[in-house]
Amino acid sequence: MAELVRNKQVILKDFVSGFPKETDMYMTESSIELKVPKGSNGVLLKNLYLSCDPYMRPRMTYIEGSYVESFKPGLPISGYGVAKVLDSENPEFSKGDLVWGMTGWEEYSLITAPYLFKIQHTDVPLSYYTGILASGAVGQLVGQFAKLLGCYVVGSAGSKDKVDLLKNKFGFDEAFNYKEEADLNAALKRYFPEGIDVYFENVGGKTLDAVLPNMKIRGRIAACGMISQYNLDKPEGVHNLMYLVSKRLRMEGFIVLDHYHLYPKFLEMIIPHIKEGKLVYVEDMAEGLESAPAALIGLFSGQNVGKQVVAVAPE
Structure with missing residues (x-):
């Protein structure tokens, strides 16, 4: 038995x-x-x-x-x-x-x-x-992947300790505390005076609304999640969607389940980076x-x- x-x-x-x-x-x-x-x-x-x-x-x-x-x-x-x-x-x-x-x-x-x-x-x-x-661990990794590709990377977080982590441990070029910014639009203009090429969307709501006017023409938005909306009975509206048209932006959602056929290739890329200390986790x-x-x-x-x-x- x-x-x-x-x-x-x-x-x-x-x-x-x-x-x-x-x-x-x-x-x-x-x-x-x-x-x-x-x-x-x-x-x-x-x-x-x-x-x-x-x-x-x-x-x-x-x-x-x-x-x-x-x-x-x-x-x-x-x-x-x-x-x-x-x-x-x-x-x-x-x-x-x-x-x-x-x-x-x-x-x-x-x-x-x-x-x-x-x-x-x-x-x-x-x-x-x-x-x-x-x-998972999306926020800390996506910026590091972008740095490995030679990008200028700015992150946002909700505390001073996390901002320090992004800049000093994960190697982001800049980071800011969105809770301390009275005007998100002005903050993005400060860090991206010439506009944003690529925005990795994991927040939604007011952040997405501020990002849209600050995108470059033909910029790209990869939509992974919208954590600011998950606990709301009625999701917040996004008012600046017309910028998708005027700036000819491409915004596309993705789900990890669609990409598991690439998992062996992903391991080939990431395991050496981990062992060589090129990625911090x-x-x-x-x-x-x-x-x-x-x-x-x-x-x-x-x-x-x-x-x-x-x-x-x-x-």
Whole structure:
């Protein structure tokens, strides 16, 4: 008979309106057999690290037609994580494999439709597969990638410490605290007197509205996310969209799921940069599954410094 163990889990209580709270989630304990049912194509995982990401906030609300499924109240929430395979009925995975991909916010997960990638490079920290080597940590990395390509890079952040981090650790040319700027339009003119060639959009709202008039003709906007809007019942309007026409701008959204076929090529590029110290990566590590709800909620008030990770059972 298979071993039966206790399995701590983080459960979504109900769909969320407005700013999420820790009490919108609760800890519970179930039991799980450390064996995959025969013929199920399933994989049993021991979760090691979990990723906290802004896109998880919309999943706490029912949104019709979203690119990613909403969480189900009463069930464990899910997200990207790093795990070890304990048992497998799937021919692509074997006991002992280290993997990253979609898993549950729990100690053990039985994944019946695996959306997982085998970890080939174990000479870097495994937690990196929740961020720099998979998804997330976008703000700190996109500017460094741009610097590697020879760009002039300016970042914005919500505290003096984070501004210092962007300039002194990540190597951005300039950075400013958007909370201290009475006029975002004037701030952008100060840093980009000749206009902006490329804007990486991860904020939305007032920031996007200020960026549009400051773009150069035929500038490009890569839309990755809009974190300023995720906790609003009614998203803010953007008033300067006519600049898309007058400046002949190109604004396009993208989702990482569309580009996983390029993942091997990405690893070829980034692993040497990490080992050679050409990329700096900062993690904010919360210890224990119990700390996961607070870590996730903290994203939306800027409490994390660096990529927010939860260590469930580090190797």
